[in-house]
Amino acid sequence: RWMLNLECKGSRNFMSALRRAVEVDFKDKDKYKSQGLYLLTTGIPDQETHTISAYVAEVCRGFDLQLHVCLFSVMEGSDSSGIIPARYANPRETANAFKEIVQAAKGRFHWFGEAGIFESDDITSIISEIEKAKNYSQKCAFLVESLKQRS
Numbered sequence: 001r002w003m004l005n006l007e008c009k010g011s012r013n014f015m016s017a018l019r020r021a022v023e024v025d026f027k028d029k030d031k032y033k034s035q036g037l038y039l040l041t042t043g044i045p046d047q048e049t050h051t052i053s054a055y056v057a058e059v060c061r062g063f064d065l066q067l068h069v070c071l072f073s074v075m076e077g078s079d080s081s082g083i084i085p086a087r088y089a090n091p092r093e094t095a096n097a098f099k100e101i102v103q104a105a106k107g108r109f110h111w112f113g114e115a116g117i118f119e120s121d122d123i124t125s126i127i128s129e130i131e132k133a134k135n136y137s138q139k140c141a142f143l144v145e146s147l148k149q150r151s
Contacts, residue, residue: 012087014045014052018067022059036066036107041098042073044089049097053104060105067105069098073113095119 021037045052056067073091089097095111095118102109108121117123 012041012043012046014039015047015055018052018055018059022065035064036068039067039069039098041069041071044087044094044097046087049100053101056101057104065105066107067102068107069102069109071095071098071109071111073111073118 018037059065060067071094073094095109098111099109102121109119110121111117111119
């Protein structure tokens with residue numbers, strides 16, 4: 001509920017925000033078995049991906065923390081904030097950077113925009129499970145058919 005009262009503001013200084021979250025805001029982290037952070041973003045962080053990935057891997061190894069990223073790609077030219085980012089990347093480069101960071105954090109990556117979902121670890125997992133179930137069902141049907149023919 002507290003999140004509903006927040007306003008969207010700030011910069012792309014990912015390391016500063018992450019440090020605050022894990023070093024200050026997770027005061028009671030020892031009381032919980034696992035915790036997750038969700039980063040809602042529209043662009044690439046100011047810092048280099050390998051630097052963030054190394055820090056995230058170290059932090060997440062210290063306690064059961066997962067970092068999940070929701071990347072929202074806005075249409076080009078629609079940014080009316082006037083803020084010029086310290087680092088620029090096209091949407092595909094941005095997605096690849098966040099996928100690397102999320103892998104270091106053992107989290108999940110979701111990328112969507114006004115046109116819909118471009119990529120989602122959750123949807124990929126669901127599709128994989130559906131494919132496994134379909135293959136299993138086909139094997140069962142084949143086994144039943146072969147048993148019927150023997151009788």
